[in-house]
Amino acid sequence: MKRTSTVILLIVIVGAFATALIYLWQKNQEDPVVYQTETPSKQTIVVQTMATGSIVPKEEILIKPNISGVVEEVFIEAGEFVERGDLIAKIRVIPNVSSLTSAKNNIASNRTAFETAEINFKTQKSIYDRQKALFEKGVISANDFDQVNNSYLQAKQQVERARIDLQQARQNYDIIKTGTTSGLGNIAQTQVRATVAGMVLDVPIKEGNQVIEANNFNEGTSIASLADIKKMIFEGKVDESEVGKIKEGLPLLITVGAIENIKFDAILDYIAPKGIAENGAIQFAIKGSIKNLESTFIRAGLSANASIILDRVEDALAIREALVQYDRKTNKPFVEVAVGDQEFERRDVELGISNGIYVEVKKGITESDDIKVWNQIKGPGSFAGRN
Template structure:
């Protein structure tokens, strides 16, 4: 056999061995691959959590505005020319601080004239009284007629009345002079002057010239309205004994401003009206809050939370787990067979980022809180437990 023939035979044997090895290996490898795929879990990974049971109370929310407890219009009480403005517009003033001065000279002169009239009336009264007393003595001695005695009595009585009228005119003149100094009746923030120096202002019990306004700031009111349905709910709770009347109890309230995300300001319910507004079907309510730093200003908008129930046990879930389909709220729940199931629920309020569930869930339900965008009803899932819902207190 030649060298070339030997080489060709060796190559042929090698090729046959390779072919036989491939034929034997291929089925074995396919079986291993199928086994590997069969052992891998099938489904979409999702994160689940069970609802947390907690004893809580409800807080009902209302929109409203702050209002000053004392909102005073400062008006002129006597007529005259404005001679002094004694405050800086927008500053805090104390009760009794001088705000305006009206020219006092005409009123000082009027007071002097009234005092002079009073002095004359006092002298006339003293003379008439002395004459009356002498007349009574003479009448008793039959030295003076009874008619003359009665005349002197009438003159004394008239003099006494004139003296009283003169005293009243002095008192009025003193008041008018006092009213030329316009003072702050309450402590609060003053507006600007509505009338400038030198202008003639008109006084009087009604219709006096408006000079400025002063509003108190601390404490301050928060005014809101509640619906008839809310009013009935509160009355039913009172009848059941689970919530006391807002007229008899200062229920706590919490307030947040338009640029705040949490209800961080505390106060109490201080007033509930005695009737519903027939045109709106609502009832007025009012809360009182401390305002030592003057953060709240009358007219400012805010949101208020009012204690809306007694204590009860409720289930809470992360609000991010709640889905919306038109008007229906629902969550995805992992069944015992690790299949996604859509579950309609009835929601309560949102508290500290967690949602209260009124109906539709049980304590042992596994709620899908992450990965819901990849699931549908009946889809196979791979549940992975998240950390329990954080404990919180809604009170």
């Protein structure tokens, strides 16, 4: 029994030894691991975030009538250029019966007041003429004549005031009835004119359409919209996760989908202080003024993308970010630099900005160093692949 146990133990030992020899022999037959290297390069690294939006005029002016009525004639079309004061449309007034009756009654009231004032003036003038003759003969005193003269002057002022009121009442009646009156000339309310120079973007009305005047209670009907197409801006939105990275004054690079191979420079000049919930996310509106549009025509409303340049460095010594390792204890970055054939040493590095692919290296390596690539490959004679 004891001999049997000894034999079994010896067999187990011999088997384990044989297995170890076989394993070591197989390991020796494997090709050695070979690490590739990369050298640093000069890169322009740009850190940016994207915003989607559209191109719109910086100032779009809506032209609205000063009187309600029906469009009698339109003198412009979208796409035309107009100067300030150019005639845009003409309105035919349809008078309001109530307003017209009130204006007519106002004329009658002012005519009565004028006639009364005129009678009083004639009476005061007769008294004045008589008293003046007596004063010149020395019959009445200067004090008595002064009182008569004051009454005469007051009556004269009253009749002039009544004449003006009557004239204004008649003009008001004419404006309510026809939209214009004598003396208005080119400023007649039936004539809608451009208030600024620019391109006509839209003419939403046609001949025969009814329009409402702009007043304190109604914004009025838009006759046309005008804008200076050389002053365009980008209007877009950024996500709440990105809004903390941007600030006014950052450069933008605008790409318009309808205009190929051209990018426009802009400056971020507005970030909304309040976000708006859209599709479950908070979006913040931004605006950027586009520069140098003299040679390119951009139509208002075109969709566009804006690259907001957060940081930028030219001719930076850079490596792929995948080559950087981090110390498990200190969390400081380092790379491994080749010092011989498949021999590497650790180099601590100081990193700059990164665009997610390349990272700037400020200190620790030179442009001639070979940096270890962690995607190892097997040696010659076997299948090459990545671990």
